[in-house]
Amino acid sequence: MEARRRLDEPRSQFWLMSLRCCMLAGSVDVAFFFIFHYLGSPILAWVNVLSVPMYATAYWALLNRRNRLAVRLIWIEVMVHAALGSLLIGWDSGFHYYLLMFIPALYAGNRSFAWATFAVFCLWLFYVALNITTRLVEPLQPISDGALQGVYLFNLTTVFGMFSYLSLYYMLTVKRAHRDLKRMATTDPLTRLFNRRHMVELANQDISGSDADGARLAFLLMDVDHFKQINDQHGHDCGDQVLSQISQLLQATLREQDYVGRWGGEEFLAVLPDTDSLQAQQIAERVRMAVADHDWGRHGLDAPVTLSIGISQYRSGEVLGNSIARADAALYASKHGGRNRVEVAG
Numbered sequence: 001m002e003a004r005r006r007l008d009e010p011r012s013q014f015w016l017m018s019l020r021c022c023m024l025a026g027s028v029d030v031a032f033f034f035i036f037h038y039l040g041s042p043i044l045a046w047v048n049v050l051s052v053p054m055y056a057t058a059y060w061a062l063l064n065r066r067n068r069l070a071v072r073l074i075w076i077e078v079m080v081h082a083a084l085g086s087l088l089i090g091w092d093s094g095f096h097y098y099l100l101m102f103i104p105a106l107y108a109g110n111r112s113f114a115w116a117t118f119a120v121f122c123l124w125l126f127y128v129a130l131n132i133t134t135r136l137v138e139p140l141q142p143i144s145d146g147a148l149q150g151v152y153l154f155n156l157t158t159v160f161g162m163f164s165y166l167s168l169y170y171m172l173t174v175k176r177a178h179r180d181l182k183r184m185a186t187t188d189p190l191t192r193l194f195n196r197r198h199m200v201e202l203a204n205q206d207i208s209g210s211d212a213d214g215a216r217l218a219f220l221l222m223d224v225d226h227f228k229q230i231n232d233q234h235g236h237d238c239g240d241q242v243l244s245q246i247s248q249l250l251q252a253t254l255r256e257q258d259y260v261g262r263w264g265g266e267e268f269l270a271v272l273p274d275t276d277s278l279q280a281q282q283i284a285e286r287v288r289m290a291v292a293d294h295d296w297g298r299h300g301l302d303a304p305v306t307l308s309i310g311i312s313q314y315r316s317g318e319v320l321g322n323s324i325a326r327a328d329a330a331l332y333a334s335k336h337g338g339r340n341r342v343e344v345a346g
């Protein structure tokens with residue numbers, strides 16, 4: 001049960017990328033098998049045959065969340081492959097380039113910076129030791145100069161391709177994460193409307209614009225009537241559904257240039273640019289009726305949900321807090337006037 005739950009959890013981008021790398025590396029090894037057979041280097045050809053099941057096992061391990069096993073298999077494969085390739089046909093085969101691909105992976109996959117740096121240092125030692133050994137020892141199974149050049153170009157091109165792919169993937173992942181963070185910082189998770197902080201930011205921008213060019217600006221402060229009763233009688237989940245539905249109705253009823261956000265628990269704020277209080281009143285009436293006329297029976301309610309709305313018109317030079325306070329006073333009057341009403345601040 002525990003294992004199943006863990007398998008269902010979303011994977012981090014790093015492991016998804018590792019899955020793709022396993023597939024890619026396995027395919028390259030299949031190509032190598034034929035290349036080395038053709039070049040008359042049977043030992044290297046069979047090394048590649050061994051590499052394919054190692055990548056297949058690493059792929060299976062990653063799919064089954066056995067990340068440690070997968071990482072070990074990949075490390076062993078790449079290090080043994082790079083060492084054997086370099087010792088059998090020489091340093092100029094370019095097999096050592098594959099080792100360099102571990103450097104970004106070590107930093108991206110390790111939580112500890114110190115541990116990643118230590119692992120990179122060990123990798124560097126291995127790299128240098130391999131380089132010195134191949135300078136001191138003749139290739140054990142040399143191939144012709146032309147073939148060596150061909151293998152070198154193949155390895156170089158593969159490493160270039162894989163690095164480009166990884167960099168592109170990494171960049172797209174960072175961009176996506178950045179977009180998600182921005183969305184999370186500006187929207188309310190329940191209603192998917194702008195949150196209060198973002199509304200303040202946007203409204204202040206409109207206020208500056210209005211002060212600069214004299215454009216009119218109106219605010220609608222809306223509060224769900226007797227919302228506590230809905231929660232008490234039908235449960236909190238039903239209350240949440242009502243808030244989501246109201247948000248959809250608000251978005252559908254307001255004009256394209258207007259924007260709306262969740263101001264508090266069951267309170268919403270809409271900002272209407274280029275709008276005088278008469279137009280704001282008409283829009284508020286449209287919103288009020290859209291909510292009151294909605295088929296609330298579908299949500300298990302036996303009475304319609306209604307909104308009380310207070311309107312204020314921005315006065316040149318005043319701060320946002322003042323405009324909202326006047327809308328709030330109008331909202332208060334609307335509640336006291338019997339609810340399901342629209343009032344305009346004096």
Ligand SMILES: Nc1nc2c(ncn2[C@@H]2O[C@H](COP(=O)(O)OP(=O)(O)OP(=O)(O)O)[C@@H](O)[C@H]2O)c(=O)[nH]1
Binds near residue numbers: 190
């Ligand atoms: N389900 C749900 N309830 C919420 C949420 N945020 C605030 N509430 C509830 O909204 C209710 C607001 O109640 P009140 O401030 O008494 O207002 P009301 O019952 O709507 O009465 P009036 O405003 O006077 O018409 C409280 O019971 C809060 O717990 C939310 O995100 N989800």
